[in-house]
Amino acid sequence: MRSIVNILKIFVAFCYDYARGLSYTIITILILGYCLHPARFPSHYTYIKTEDIYDEMERSYPARDNSCMITINPRRSSQLLYPEEHPREHPVAMARRLGILPGGQWKPLNCHPLFNVAIILPYRNRQTQLTIFMNYIHPFLQAQNLDYRIFVIEQSPVREFNRAKLFNVGYAEATKMNDFHCFIFQDIDLIPQNPDNIYACTKMPRHMSSSVNTFRYNLPYSGLFGGAIALTRKQFERVNGFSNVFYGWGGEDDDFYSRLQSKGLQVTRFGPDIAQYYMLIHNKEPPSSARFENLENSAKRYDTDGISNLEYRVLNHQLRPLYSWILADV
Amino acid sequence: MTMWERLRNPCGWRAGAKQISVDAMIPIFAVPTLALIAAQTVLCTVIIFVATPILVYYLHHNFLRFLLRTKFFLMWTITSVVMLMLIFEVNVVPLLEILLEENIVFIMCVVGGIWCGYMTRSNADSVTQEGTLTQGLELGEGSGELCITCRRRAPPKAHHCRIHAFLIENIIVNGSSNLRWYLGCLFFSAIAFIYGSNLTITSVCHPFILIGTVLLPDDCSDVYHQLDIALCFISALYSLLVGLVIVCYLIYHLWLIYLGTTSNERRLLEAGSPCDHGMLKNVSRLFCCKT
Numbered sequence: 001m002r003s004i005v006n007i008l009k010i011f012v013a014f015c016y017d018y019a020r021g022l023s024y025t026i027i028t029i030l031i032l033g034y035c036l037h038p039a040r041f042p043s044h045y046t047y048i049k050t051e052d053i054y055d056e057m058e059r060s061y062p063a064r065d066n067s068c069m070i071t072i073n074p075r076r077s078s079q080l081l082y083p084e085e086h087p088r089e090h091p092v093a094m095a096r097r098l099g100i101l102p103g104g105q106w107k108p109l110n111c112h113p114l115f116n117v118a119i120i121l122p123y124r125n126r127q128t129q130l131t132i133f134m135n136y137i138h139p140f141l142q143a144q145n146l147d148y149r150i151f152v153i154e155q156s157p158v159r160e161f162n163r164a165k166l167f168n169v170g171y172a173e174a175t176k177m178n179d180f181h182c183f184i185f186q187d188i189d190l191i192p193q194n195p196d197n198i199y200a201c202t203k204m205p206r207h208m209s210s211s212v213n214t215f216r217y218n219l220p221y222s223g224l225f226g227g228a229i230a231l232t233r234k235q236f237e238r239v240n241g242f243s244n245v246f247y248g249w250g251g252e253d254d255d256f257y258s259r260l261q262s263k264g265l266q267v268t269r270f271g272p273d274i275a276q277y278y279m280l281i282h283n284k285e286p287p288s289s290a291r292f293e294n295l296e297n298s299a300k301r302y303d304t305d306g307i308s309n310l311e312y313r314v315l316n317h318q319l320r321p322l323y324s325w326i327l328a329d330v
Numbered sequence: 331m332t333m334w335e336r337l338r339n340p341c342g343w344r345a346g347a348k349q350i351s352v353d354a355m356i357p358i359f360a361v362p363t364l365a366l367i368a369a370q371t372v373l374c375t376v377i378i379f380v381a382t383p384i385l386v387y388y389l390h391h392n393f394l395r396f397l398l399r400t401k402f403f404l405m406w407t408i409t410s411v412v413m414l415m416l417i418f419e420v421n422v423v424p425l426l427e428i429l430l431e432e433n434i435v436f437i438m439c440v441v442g443g444i445w446c447g448y449m450t451r452s453n454a455d456s457v458t459q460e461g462t463l464t465q466g467l468e469l470g471e472g473s474g475e476l477c478i479t480c481r482r483r484a485p486p487k488a489h490h491c492r493i494h495a496f497l498i499e500n501i502i503v504n505g506s507s508n509l510r511w512y513l514g515c516l517f518f519s520a521i522a523f524i525y526g527s528n529l530t531i532t533s534v535c536h537p538f539i540l541i542g543t544v545l546l547p548d549d550c551s552d553v554y555h556q557l558d559i560a561l562c563f564i565s566a567l568y569s570l571l572v573g574l575v576i577v578c579y580l581i582y583h584l585w586l587i588y589l590g591t592t593s594n595e596r597r598l599l600e601a602g603s604p605c606d607h608g609m610l611k612n613v614s615r616l617f618c619c620k621t
Contacts, residue, residue: 035419041430213537220426281549
């Protein structure tokens with residue numbers, strides 16, 4: 001008994017003598033462990049290598065002798081493009097200069113395009129951004145020799161903004177007009193900076209905006225699927241489109257990601273040296289409070305909520321010089 | 331030593347509790363309060379950033395300089411560094427915009443700076459305490475004079491270095507290892523402050539890439555909408571300013587070494603320094619050998 005007490009005493013004395021050093025060490029390790037914990041940082045994601053991009057693209061038309069070339073030149077990634085903040089050219093003049101058909105349609109005339117793309121942009125009350133975007137995107141897309149058409153889906157001013165449902169409306173309206181093979185769903189404030197970022201579909205759904213300047217050109221988390229995405233019509237129909245219930249900011253992209261996961265569709269991305277985006281400056285919106293609730297029971301609604309139960313009214317539509325405009329009540 | 335005393339001053343674990351003086355306590359409350367006020371609006375930020383140096387100078391001129399070896403500036407430094415680190419690790423990193431590698435580089439610079447600063451201080455203390463002995467060995471001349479600024483016995487060719495903003499209040503002995511630590515501290519802390527500032531400001535602002543390599547902010551108009559983002563922005567501004575001041579000091583000291591003198595000597599006698607061995611020799615003397 002006594003010896004045990006003695007040993008205890010020695011132990012306590014030892015601890016007391018070294019308590020300071022010991023506690024400092026433990027605290028240092030804990031602090032460093034917290035500060036450098038990998039979960040607190042954006043992830044380095046896996047991406048399609050630059051040389052494999054051409055093979056990974058899902059062509060809309062079979063390749064022919066006079067098919068258009070797509071050139072991917074990784075050397076030029078250091079020269080990022082920036083949009084003109086105050087475009088002066090009138091849309092009509094621009095459409096005439098670039099040979100754009102009414103409704104924002106264009107296809108290359110001197111070669112057969114490989115890709116047939118509908119670009120869907122949800123919109124409300126961002127006139128200056130729309131002008132900047134249109135002024136920038138047409139030359140960008142023409143340089144890639146795409147057969148494309150741009151749709152701007154504007155939501156009527158009654159309810160909260162529903163980005164996901166506007167995408168579904170865009171899909172439905174575009175399909176009525178033409179048999180588009182590939183859909184690109186994109187926010188209007190995102191400007192692709194690299195000409196190598198091909199605006200067409202890959203064999204798997206692609207998250208295009210993986211390297212946005214407001215995230216310091218990093219991908220915050222690997223489950224992010226917002227901003228700009230590219231899917232073929234088949235892929236979009238297989239997951240039943242977007243959910244219709246996400247009114248307000250946030251949540252719909254995470255929901256769409258889990259839809260893709262549930263159907264076994266793996267998300268691909270281009271590398272950070274290709275997929276750079278520039279976000280136009282605007283005020284941030286407060287996130288919607290219902291988004292977590294909607295996300296929680298999203299799995300039950302995969303088959304019932306989407307393009308299968310899409311209901312909307314087209315209030316107005318116009319073929320404007322640089323895009324097809326559709327005003328919808330959702 | 332009672333438990334209460336220990337709690338009151340945890341640093342006195344071995345040495346026994348010491349009463350922390352009031353002037354050393356001021357920065358612990360003042361720095362976070364000022365940061366919070368500055369984070370309200372743009373106007374607040376401007377006012378705080380202009381008024382604080384004036385206020386501190388006023389405080390120093392009227393009160394602090396009459397105190398013997400005040401810890402005010404040291405505590406200001408420690409509080410600022412702790413606050414900046416806290417804001418960076420707790421506020422900026424969870425925005426998920428800074429890579430692990432960038433954080434490791436940043437933390438290494440911070441630790442390097444703190445370590446060098448600590449070594450400078452402890453070297454200065456040992457030099458002053460062992461006073462005459464060290465001088466006799468190193469410089470081979472008479473006893474040290476009383477430093478006017480801090481009233482410590484300082485060896486000749488030492489000078490008192492008062493850097494008001496970030497304040498390694500210290501005694502620098504030219505030619506001894508102390509100056510090397512001091513310059514190391516300046517170097518690492520300059521990198522840490524400026525790099526950390528850049529990381530923070532590009533996280534909270536709207537950045538662009540300059541010539542394919544460096545991220546720089548071009549629009550910070552919406553940082554004041556949220557208090558935590560505003561705090562990040564304020565801390566970035568603060569550390570950028572401090573970093574720039576440190577860079578100036580670093581250049582100034584390197585230039586003095588290049589000339590072979592210390593700033594006190596330069597102040598006291600404009601003529602050539604007695605310890606001038608030629609520019610190259612001065613520099614090599616610092617970094618290569620002690621004698």
